[in-house]
Amino acid sequence: MPVARRLVDRGLIPSAAVTFMLAAPILNPIVLVSTSIAYRGRDILWPMVLGRVSLGFIAAVVVGWVVGGRDRSLFLRSSEAVTAGTGDHQHGSCGCETAECSHATSGSRWRTFFDYFAGDFAFMGRFLIFGAAVAAALQTLLPQSVLGSVANTPVVSLIAMMGLAFALSLCSESDAFVAASFVQFGVGPQLAFLVFGPMMDAKLAFLYNATFSKGFLRTVISVVAVVTLVGTLWIEVLL
Amino acid sequence: MTNKAWSTARLGVALALAVWASLFWFILLADRTSFYFASRTTWLAPVGAIFLTIAAIGRLASARTDHPDPPPSGEVKKVLLLVAPALLIMLFPPATLGSYAVAKRSTSIQGAYVSVTGSDLSTGDLSLVDIFGLRYTGDLGALAARAGSSSSFTGFVSRDPTNGAGEFMLNRFIISCCPGDAVNVQVRVVGAPPGRFAQDDWVRVTGSIYPVGEEVIVDAAQVEQVDRPKNPYLNPS
Numbered sequence: 001m002p003v004a005r006r007l008v009d010r011g012l013i014p015s016a017a018v019t020f021m022l023a024a025p026i027l028n029p030i031v032l033v034s035t036s037i038a039y040r041g042r043d044i045l046w047p048m049v050l051g052r053v054s055l056g057f058i059a060a061v062v063v064g065w066v067v068g069g070r071d072r073s074l075f076l077r078s079s080e081a082v083t084a085g086t087g088d089h090q091h092g093s094c095g096c097e098t099a100e101c102s103h104a105t106s107g108s109r110w111r112t113f114f115d116y117f118a119g120d121f122a123f124m125g126r127f128l129i130f131g132a133a134v135a136a137a138l139q140t141l142l143p144q145s146v147l148g149s150v151a152n153t154p155v156v157s158l159i160a161m162m163g164l165a166f167a168l169s170l171c172s173e174s175d176a177f178v179a180a181s182f183v184q185f186g187v188g189p190q191l192a193f194l195v196f197g198p199m200m201d202a203k204l205a206f207l208y209n210a211t212f213s214k215g216f217l218r219t220v221i222s223v224v225a226v227v228t229l230v231g232t233l234w235i236e237v238l239l
Numbered sequence: 240m241t242n243k244a245w246s247t248a249r250l251g252v253a254l255a256l257a258v259w260a261s262l263f264w265f266i267l268l269a270d271r272t273s274f275y276f277a278s279r280t281t282w283l284a285p286v287g288a289i290f291l292t293i294a295a296i297g298r299l300a301s302a303r304t305d306h307p308d309p310p311p312s313g314e315v316k317k318v319l320l321l322v323a324p325a326l327l328i329m330l331f332p333p334a335t336l337g338s339y340a341v342a343k344r345s346t347s348i349q350g351a352y353v354s355v356t357g358s359d360l361s362t363g364d365l366s367l368v369d370i371f372g373l374r375y376t377g378d379l380g381a382l383a384a385r386a387g388s389s390s391s392f393t394g395f396v397s398r399d400p401t402n403g404a405g406e407f408m409l410n411r412f413i414i415s416c417c418p419g420d421a422v423n424v425q426v427r428v429v430g431a432p433p434g435r436f437a438q439d440d441w442v443r444v445t446g447s448i449y450p451v452g453e454e455v456i457v458d459a460a461q462v463e464q465v466d467r468p469k470n471p472y473l474n475p476s
Binding site for chain 2: 034037110113115117121125126129130132135136139140142143144168169170171173174175177181
């Protein structure tokens with residue numbers, strides 16, 4: 001997310017940035033290898049790996065397409081809100097474009113690096129801590145056994161696993177090991193867990209809310225949820 | 240020439256970075272990596288310690304600015320929020336997932352891990368990872384072939400409503416990245432001294448194993464209380 005935000009700040013169109021942001025946690029070699037390891041020895045190995053890649057790709061592209069025409073100003077929250085408390089500022093707001101500006105990119109590269117590093121740490125850190133605390137509380141308080149009763153209910157099982165992925169907030173490198181342990185659920189619900197979770201979870205919700213405008217956030221959540229639901233339902237019917 | 244002044248906001252962030260760097264150094268020096276990281280993610284501790292230390296020093300070096308700070312409303316709270324988790328981890332003794340987590344997390348009948356030793360399970364001690372892996376691959380025949388053989392398992396005690404007198408569940412969590420993704424491995428121990436072991440006690444059970452349906456039962460010949468292992472979580476092979 002920090003990378004996507006910086007890319008938009010530097011002029012990249014929001015649709016490309018959001019597509020990158022949503023695709024990166026799924027479409028990378030580490031996640032694909034860990035998914036294949038988690039499902040090795042099972043006959044659903046390839047449906048899981050290919051399904052995850054395909055649906056992740058489709059969801060990211062569809063979100064990018066839906067937000068494609070939006071103006072940058074409707075994408076991010078205000079720069080002042082984003083950088084508040086980091087000790088940094090945007091050039092646009094301070095008006096200083098001279099070498100003396102401590103934020104200026106014309107200064108030392110290292111200084112600029114530490115400015116960005118510290119800025120992202122201070123901004124993302126506090127929302128990440130909030131999100132992680134909520135995710136930990138959900139993990140601690142929600143009994144996962146309640147999901148077993150809906151394992152064989154079409155659609156509801158998909159929504160339940162998407163909800164679980166949201167609550168657990170696992171990193172995409174390890175979530176396949178958890179998904180694979182829900183053997184009472186079919187391919188569709190397990191895929192829903194693996195596609196929805198990396199794009200939208202409790203931890204990310206805080207970060208998204210702090211970074212993006214409300215309207216944009218609603219669009220991302222809706223589109224990711226619908227694409228995941230329809231895609232996994234389709235795969236469930238196919239298999 | 241401009242007069243530069245210390246920025247309190249930047250100093251606050253430098254402090255937060257320093258506290259987080261201290262946490263990673265603390266985890267390394269106190270040998271607590273196994274409480275927070277799986278074997279394949281332990282590299283995060285030294286890398287985090289070094290990078291955060293460099294970042295804290297770098298931020299401190301760039302904390303003097305020629306722009307006056309905005310009013311420091313809420314700055315202290317923001318820094319406190321950033322450093323609170325790190326301080327809590329350093330101040331309190333390390334805790335591990337226990338019987339409460341067993342009750343909340345679904346104990347899967349089949350696990351997602353296959354031991355690399357799974358190809359040769361005809362002799363030697365079976366580990367909990369082996370048993371989990373065999374269930375996972377559905378190769379219960381290999382487990383059935385070991386019925387009646389003796390093995391030792393170390394884990395913590397939990398109880399469920401199906402446990403009779405002299406029975407308990409022996410548990411161990413397997414983690415892939417961190418305890419957030421922990422999955423429980425569980426065997427049913429029978430023939431233990433009734434009432435001697437409490438929930439969350441760490442024990443080593445030696446006995447004969449019997450796969451029965453979807454469970455593995457250990458008929459205990461010996462149950463002894465042990466200290467929590469240095470590596471409380473198992474890692475997939």
